[in-house]
Structure formats: structure tokens, C-alpha cells
Amino acid sequence: MSAVTKALKIAVSGIALSALTLGVANAAVVLKLAHFAESGHPADVAAKQFSEKVSERTGGEVKITIFPANQLGSPNDVLEQNVLGAIDMSLPTQGHLSKYSMKFATVMAPFAFESYDHVYRVLDGPFIKWAASDLEQQGLVYLSNWDWGFRNITNNTRPVNVPSDVVGLKLRTPPEVQLQSAMSALGANVTQLAFNELYMALKQGVVDGQENPLSVIYHNKIYEVQENLAITRHVYNSMVSVISKSSWGKLSPDQQVIVREESKAAGDLMRKMMREEEGELIKKLEAKGMKITYPEQAQFKAEMAPAYKAIGEYVGTENLEKFLGML
Template sequence: MSLWVRALSATAICVALTVGASAADEIQERTIRWGHLNNTDHPVSFGVQKFAEILLAKSGGKMKVREFAASQLGNELQQQSALRGGTQEMLSASTTSLATVIPEFGLIDFPFLFNTTEQADALATGKFGNAMLDTLPSKGLVGLGYWGLGFRNVTNSTRPITKVEDFSGLKLRVIPNPVYLESFSAFKANPVPMAFGELYSALETRTVDGQENPYTVILSNKFYEVQKYVSATNHTFTLNIILVSKAFWDKLSPTEQRLMREAYAESRGYQKEQTRLQTEKALAELQAKGMQYNAIAPEETERMRKAVQPVVDKISANLRPETVKLFNDEVERIRKDVK
């Protein structure tokens, strides 16, 4: 028997052992294009690579993921449109970007909801998070689940943020989303909606004074080169949602769909741990590279929370009441039960 034939036989055996002999016939050769905004040294990319590794093994080498990092396929809204149109297969994007098609996703962006990663994770994996996944197929999308990117923190080139008054007059790039725009307006800052790919240049030229993102994003994109201060505002926890084009999903066999879901489930813990490790490492490296870090006193965080409460009330009033109630009930439960 030739080496080529032996290799082919080994692959067939691997597939049979992984998914069962009859199900192996349902797996086709596929290349899945997965886009996201982050660089390849970021926990999102680590998660994509782990998912790809698991799916490749489970499918006996037939289902391959091709990663397009660092906005190669466009910004999140452009990639989301490509998924809905069936010209791109997968995307890991902030839940914020989905608020343009399903406004209730904006609830996740409400500031100062939680104090710990575990609490944010409980929201994503609980009744509310699952209910939001159920809304996606009607918009041409399938959600496999969520990844956590960490708490967002403010950087700027003007002064440290220690109290709500320190935001006054600062031009801060924010995600083009009503929650972010109105929240930072409530702080008396000047929020500037801007695509992420334009941000470094805007910081460098002082078109904006600062921005807000998790520490891992700040480090990976070298914002320390054009920003002096990093303040632990911890105002929101960023969740990424793992999206699949429904047009692509509907072409998959039940076995292929199952393998996709299993690859997500098995990669999730790894991605979560990488986010934790890289967040700790990123903050230390930002300080080592010269950024001035400051924490914020609990009483000042509470003042910030009160300043944005009218924004929370206003936006909630314009969303589906049953979804808002489910969200509020879940947040209350989690604050009480999860540390």
C-alpha cells in the first residue's frame, strides 16, 4: 500500500471515530472565512485558532477555517452585511454592532452593570443571552454563543480620569452606538463615533483625545504610542458574539452543524482563560511602556453610574418591554447570586 493510500485511509478512520461512520458521509470539504477586527496577538484570534484546530480534527481535516484578522474584510457592520448576504461565513464581533439590526442587543452595553467577569459571563450564558441568540436567524444570522473580551477602560492624552468631571470636554472615540454616544455625553465628554480601523490615526493626529477599549485591545493596537493615560473606568464589559451566515449554515448537514457547535463549546473555555491571562499581562505591559495608570475610587464609580442612569432609562423605554424585563430580571439575579 502506498503512503498516499495509507494517509487517505487514516483520515477516513479518523473521521469515522470522531463522528461515526454514517455521519462521516455528511461532511464535505469546506473553507470557512472568519473575519474579525483584532490582531493575531489578541485573545479573539487565539479563540479563532483554537476553534479552527478543533473543527479540523473533528471533521477529519475537511472543515477548514481561514482567519481574516485586523479588519481585512472590513468593519463589523460591513462584515455583518456580508454574512447576511451569504458572501462571508463567520464573524466574531462585538454585540454592539448587532444593535443596528436588533436594538435590544444595546442593553448589553449599558454601563456599570457588573463588577466581575463571572457576572458578565452569567448574563451571556443565561436566559437573556440565549434569548438574544434566538432573535438572529430572522436577520440572516446564526449565533453559536459569546466570548468575553474584558472590561472597557478609557485612555487619553490629556489627563487621568479619576472622577466624572474629568471627562468634561474630552473628545473620545466611541463605538457608533446610541448607548455609548449618550453615556459619554452624560459625562460631558464629546463622543466621536468612528470606525475602529481609523482610530490609531485619529489619536496620533489628535483628531480625538482618547478612546475606550479593553486593555488587550489597547496593547495589541499600540495605542500606548499615542496615549499617555489609562484609567480603570471598567464602564462596560465587552462581549463578542460568534456569528455564522444563515445562508451558509442552512447548507450544512446536521452533522456539520453539530461539529460547529461542539467546536465553539470546546474552544470557549480556552478563549475565556486567554482573555483573563492576556488582560493581566496587557495592563502590566502598558505601564511598562510608559502609560500612567490610575484606579477609580468606588464612590466616584457610583457617581458615574448615577450620571448615566437617565440614559439607561431613556433607551430602555424605546425597546421591547418583555426583553427589557428579562434583561433587568437577569441583571438583578446575577448581582445577587454571582460574585
């Protein structure tokens, strides 16, 4: 082999090695974001914006792949995987997060909030400062608050106008103590069912009714198997945008700023969509045949003493008093 040929081979090898090294240096960080909302739900629309904006602002160096509708497991399973770092990002509710910090359980105290503006002022201000460090101790970084909405009661037995109309109704709730105790305080017979079993249980009359935000009632077609909807707005909770600390550590400081900013922007979009959608959803649900009532909230709130006692025992009196002091 001539000296010239050898020199050329060395040069070509050097170029290839440099290209390989550059490729490794510029390899995209790919993050998996799993959530439980259906495709097309405002949460999913917001998640897609989040993904697009992060990719755009980082020049493709950070990519977010979205897995909606429990594709990677139930909300609790996804959150556990997120804590362990097996899933990078998720959108749990305060109910899911309460397993890791009781501070989050306080948010779901019944009739705590007067309006969406009231919610945002508390959650984005004193609450996030109070609770963020608890998540960091569990291996999560608290990015921002998204939305889920105020919860309302549906049933097939009778319209709900006053608290006594709830007495004796067999209502399905999620396993959160706050929701169970609120419905029990109104005299309902509370039943736990997995959400994927709820539609059929309502259709077959296994339970009389359930409670959820309007977006869930509409997007999951609960209106097909429920006749009455009462706009009680008894509990608010939201999705919380979190990322595992191990995944967070893969990002440069500039990338972390972008991810946090775009998480908040996505949450703001979801909030805007949910608020704008509420009036339209009520009209759509009426058009689907639901009979809608607007109970006086003060009458229902007056029945909540047993619920607050149970919630205080569950979350700790100090935590509950701290949260109520933020309102």
C-alpha cells in the same frame, strides 16, 4: 475492438466514475470566518483553535479559513455579508448585532455587570435563550459567546479619578448609543471616528482620548499616543460567534454538533486568555509609560441616569427592563 478490450474499458470507466462520485461526496465544506481582531490577539488565537479542532474532529470534511484584521471588510460590512451568506461565519459584537436585533444593544448598558463571572452567567444563560431566535429570523445561527472585555478610558489631558475629571474631554467612541450616552453623561464631548483613523487623531490631538478594552489599547499600541489610563470598566461587550443559516445547512447534524461545541470551546479559550492577560497588560502599559488610575465605579455609575434614559429610548423600555431583570 475485442469483447475483452471493451469489457476492460467499461470497467475502467466505471472505476473512474465511482472515484469521481466518491470525491464529490467527500469534498470538504470550506467555511470563511472573518473577524476584526489583529493577528495574535486572543480572538485570533481562539479562531485558529476553532478551525483546527473542527477540521480534526470532522476528519477534514469541514475546514474553516480565517480572515483577521478586517481583511474582508469593516465589521458591519462583514456582518451584512454574513447575513446574506456571502461570508459563512463572523465574530460581531453586540453593538454590530443591534442593527438586526435591539436585544443585543441592551448588553452594553453602562455598569450593568459586576464581574466576568456575572457576564458569563447572564449571556450564556437567560440572554442567549432570549436573543437567539431574533438572529435566526435574520439568517444567522447563534453559536456561542466569545469575549472582548470591559472598556476603559484613556486621554492625554489629565488623570481620571472622579467623574468631573471627564468633563470637557474630547473622547472618541464607536457609533453605539450606549457608549456615546455613557461618556456624554460624564460630561465628555463625544466624537465619532473610524477606528483606523483613531491612532493618528490621538497623535495629532484631534481628540483627547478614547475608550476601549485593555487588549485593544495594548495590541493596537494606543499607549504610544496616550498618557493616562483609567480602569473604569464602564461597559462590557463581547464577540458573538455566528454562522449564516445557508452555511449551517451545508453541515450534517453531526458536523453541526462539532461546530457548535468547538465554537464554545474557542470562546472559553478567549475568555480565559483575556482574563489572564488583563493583569499582565496593566503591567505592560505601565512599563510603556502610561499613568494608571482606578476610579471608584459607584461614583461613575451614579451619573448614568441620562445614559439609561437614552438607551431605553433606543432599545425600547421593554427590552431594557427584560435585560436588567436577568442581572
